[in-house]
Amino acid sequence: DGKLRKPVVVWVDGCFDMMHYGHANALRQAKAMADILVVGVHSDAEILVNKGPTVMKEQERYAAVAACKWVDVVVPDAPYFTTLHVLDKFHCDFCVHGDDITTLADGTDCYQEVKDANRYRECKRTQGVSTTELVGRMLLMTKDHHKRRSSLAQSPITHFKSEELEGFSSGASKSAPYTTISHFLPTSRRIVQFSEGREPMPGDKVVYVDGDFDLFHVGHIELLRAAKAQGDYLLVGVHDDQTVNAIKGSNFPLMNLHERVLSVLACRFVDEVVIGAPFKVTKEVLEKVYKVDVVVVAKPEHDIDGADPYALPRAMGIAQRKLYEERKSACCAKETQIADEFDL
Ligand code: CTP
Structure with missing residues (x-):
């Protein structure tokens, strides 16, 4: 109706190691929910502590995400745990993740806080590639x-x-x-x-x-x-x-x-x-x-x-x-x- 509305800003984070079309497809779906898509990419050190070593170095992973046509902003060195503080800091309304398990080996869920605050949405994970x-x-x-x-x-x-x-x-x-x-x-x-x-x-x-x-x-x-x-x-x-x-x-x-x-x-x-x-x-x-x-x-x-x-x-x-x-x-x-x- 011509009224200005606040743009929807969406957060996605991840490792994006050897960026593939499964990652791109998640970003595509997230962008479809957003006006502005902000993507947080974890540093090598952060991934090493929480998951293990990466194939690609962080500068390459940042560059790969930045080259994806659905991405508006890349946030390097994003924290592994997605908190409300992170979403607020980057003015994001909610975050999006693929519909796979988001818990670590010890049972903690990286997205528990944003899930509890109803600021978590899912997209479909792409089968056949990881x-x-x-x-x-x-x-x-x-x-x-x-x-x-x-x-x-x-x-x-x-x-x-x-x-x-x-x-x-x-x-x-x-x-x-x-x-x-x-x-x-x-x-x-x-x-x-x-x-x-x-x-x-x-x-x-x-x-x-x-x-x-x-x-x-x-x-x-x-x-x-x-x-x-x-x-x-x-x-x-x-x-x-x-x-x-x-x-x-x-x-x-x-x-x-x-x-x-x-x-x-x-x-x-x-x-x-x-x-x-x-x-x-x-x-x-x-x-x-x-x-x-x-x-x-x-x-x-x-x-x-x-x-x-x-x-x-x-x-x-x-x-x-x-x-x-x-x-x-x-x-x-x-x-x-x-x-x-x-x-x-
Ligand atoms: N993702 C997806 N389809 C895939 C692989 C990843 O939709 N085949 C999504 C994840 O669900 C997540 C985002 O891409 O929302 C970033 O994933 P990432 O943190 O890089 O890690 P993984 O889920 O472990 O991806 P992969 O198994 O390829 O390492």
Whole structure:
């Protein structure tokens, strides 16, 4: 009726370790109850005392939450116990948590105080994904995948093993390692919920970037941020599982196409996603969805057949290579860190 009402401010807190689409889905549901969503993220020290060590360091976890498109404010170093004092301090009306157990091993409930004050709401927890489960997928990987990947990088043709592709189909193949380790059932509804996309406005500069976006991390976020800064509208191509496996080999990808698409869609810099984009940046990719003005080079410039996947955008003079080296070092550093931590 035109009257000004006080905005609803909602609090969510958590560890957000190896931020995944389950976390993003909780934040999406919380934002649907809010005008302003404030997310408190616990420090490494706070989690260590209450739960155990994290995979990702706090700066990475803060950055991952900040990149989620439903988040308005990030509060670093949030206390593990959610008190009324915390809610009041950040002007939050109530807090939201997934409908899983909120009690610690000793039986204390981190949310008892806000529950008693009726300032606690629940959202639906996403089945089939958790930090522990993602770590499990990483531990199931064979140790030789690093060797194979580094040799692949030098010569994609000679080291590519055709038998690795056997049993793969465009659908979910039971014999593919990545489909047996993912327990996520993708639905079109979830993809719609995560999309909420806008179309480019007339005159908008459309940027295209593609990749695997497996185990979505800060390296990906930085790439997408930088890509978006090249124009006004960011279209992201996510390669299908078969393509990722053919390029990376072994047990990759660890997340299936639908999971990877959800992670990318949850990122605030992304406007639209091509689901299962070809490795080669084709005429279709550059014209059929939207007319692409800039292609950000984000992966090695040789396909499994040795050809340059960016040959077309390069010939058209729209390939932007500047970001590539930066991304390569950021991603390698991250992957090496994860591998070291898990002794892969
Ligand atoms: N969450 C969710 N679905 C998941 C995982 C987490 O809805 N699959 C929600 C949690 O219920 C919580 C928020 O995301 O409201 C932050 O969770 P976090 O504190 O990071 O911890 P966990 O619940 O332990 O998440 P995970 O099991 O992935 O570590």
